[in-house]
Amino acid sequence: MKITSIGHAGFHIETAAGSILCDPWVNPAYFASWIPFPDNSELDWKALGRCDYLYVSHLHRDHFDEVNLRDNVDKDTTVLLPDYPVPDLKRELERLGFHKFVETTDSVKTTVTGDKGSLDIMIIALRAPADGPIGDSGLIVSDGETVCFNMNDARPVDLDVIDEAFGHVDVHLLQYSGAIWYPMVYDIPRKSKANFAAQKRQRGMDRARSYIEQVGATWVVPSAGPPMFLDEELYAVNDLGSGIADDMIGDLDVAPGTNPVPGDVTSIFPDQVTFLEQMRIHGTDDGVRHRGLMMVSGSAADFTGSTLESIEHPYPPEDVFGPNKKAYLERMQAKFAPIIAAEKATWAPAEGDELLPALRELFEPIMAQSDLICDGIGYPVGLVMTPHSSAKEVTDETEIVVLDFPNRIVREPKEGEGKYRYGFRIATEIVRTVLRDNEPDWVNTIFLSTRFTTWRIGGYNEYLYTFFKCLTDERIAYADGWFSEAHDDDASIRKDGWEIQRRCPHLKADLDKFGVVDGDTLTCNLHGWEWNLPTGRCLTTKGHDLRAEKL
Secondary structure, X not given: OEEXXXXXXXXXXXXXXXXXXXXXXXXOEOOOOEEOOOOOOOOOHHHHOOOOEXXXXXXXXXXXXXXXXXXXXXXXXXXXXXXXXXXXXXXXXXXXXXXXXXXXXXXXXXXEEEOOEEEEEEEEEEOOXXXXXXXXXXXXXXXXXXXXXXXXXXXXXXXXHHHHHHOOOOEEEEEOOOOOOOOOOEOOOHHHHHHHHHXXXXXXXXXXXXXXXXXXXXXXXXXXXXXXXXXXXXXXXXXXXXXXXXXXXXXXXXXXXXXXXXXXOOOOOOOHHHHHHHHHHHOOOOOOOOEEOOOOOOOEEEEEOOEEEEEEOOOOHHHOOHHHHHHHHHHHHHHHHHHHHHHHOOOOOOOOOOOHHHHHHHHXXXXXXXXXXXXXHOOEEEEEEEOHHHOOOOOOOOEEEEEEOOOOEEEOOOOOOXXXXXXXXXXXXXXXXXHHOOXXXXXHHHHHHOOEEEEEOOOOOHHHHHHHOOOOHHHHHHHHHHHHXXXXXXXXXXXXXXXXXXXXXXXXXXXXXXXXXXXXXXXXXXXXXXXXXXXXXXXXXXXXOOOEEEO
């Protein structure tokens, strides 16, 4: 089996029985904020597109690259389709011209056969509203000799099915870096933001190491992150080891083992070198059971079972990491500046009709269909829209619209209403663009771009972000129904002096594997949610109470 990295979460898997092209992302995504790191634009995408099978894990734009799929991938290739309850991914692929599908069943081993032979595959499909844009997935492939688990940025809760179906995993392709807008966009003090970023950064790497231990693969390839942020206004989001004063380091409450240096904790986007070092520090690269393997865009590794026969890189990887990273990003800034400018030129103009009627037309029908989600949000949310040049200032051009979830209406602010518990400050042209394009998912467009700022009073509200990714009748019906289902939490585990329900109230992770008890606090490392054990109260957001009893 030959595995070639094609950038970010993308891989080209070649076997005697055929090739699989996975998540081929090359064009800037999320309002031109995200660009693959290292650069993969020089790869031969036409040749890569002449594949036997195509696997797109989910609809996030750093996995589903519409332009690349349309222009470069053979439409007669067979698509390996995850088992999602809402068929948006299949519809999007059909719209691009793909017409051959293997519709898999979640977590069931399947044999696919073509002119060149047969492969055993399994797609683990995650179907909770919080998973990607209503769905995320990971792919297991076996050619009879080598087993590869392409987990990209999925977070499966049951990994036992892999061992049962395939036995030992030889190669594990794993996300380890951030893929969110928190905490960079929040209106909070700089020191607090740095502290939260350090915690978020470490938690993501801890979760990845937990997956390494559970999967037990011989080789681990850090993948699916980070992107490059090359627009000048977003450049500071890159992990460059700079951007925080020396005298702040001692004030940061960072997790043991993070070893912060100036700037090291201000980015949630650690790179491959950083994670490989984490593997060595924490023993998940012991040189025998698990071995970290560096791959950059264009790196190709040949495996026979668990034996790495060879690996070739298109250039020395150190050319783009460590001391050379800043200079590399500066070269990429110059290269991509005209591409980013061209993308911005396609945005809708800031000038136009009042936004309230269009937002009312979009949101109110969705509110009317989602009682549980609206009640879960539970308060009015403010949208502050100002032309990009003064996006953080209230001017005569600023328009404020209130999403009044308790009353299921979209309205103007009321006099004396004060600051909303949750609010978003977004450039008017970006809002007009998603309205013009009938985008069904603001999370997959506006929020992941990090081209906005936000504030909140109190905890994170999962219902709110679920609402923003479900702006179609089909999506909101599924999400509201999912939240309303009663989940079986009768099973229990014993951990550090407590009897606790086995399944996390958030997304049903096995707390025996992902739960960490520290005093009276339980943390589920799958997403970092926390509970107070004596009361069972969720400390991350309202609702989602946990059953626990002191032994």
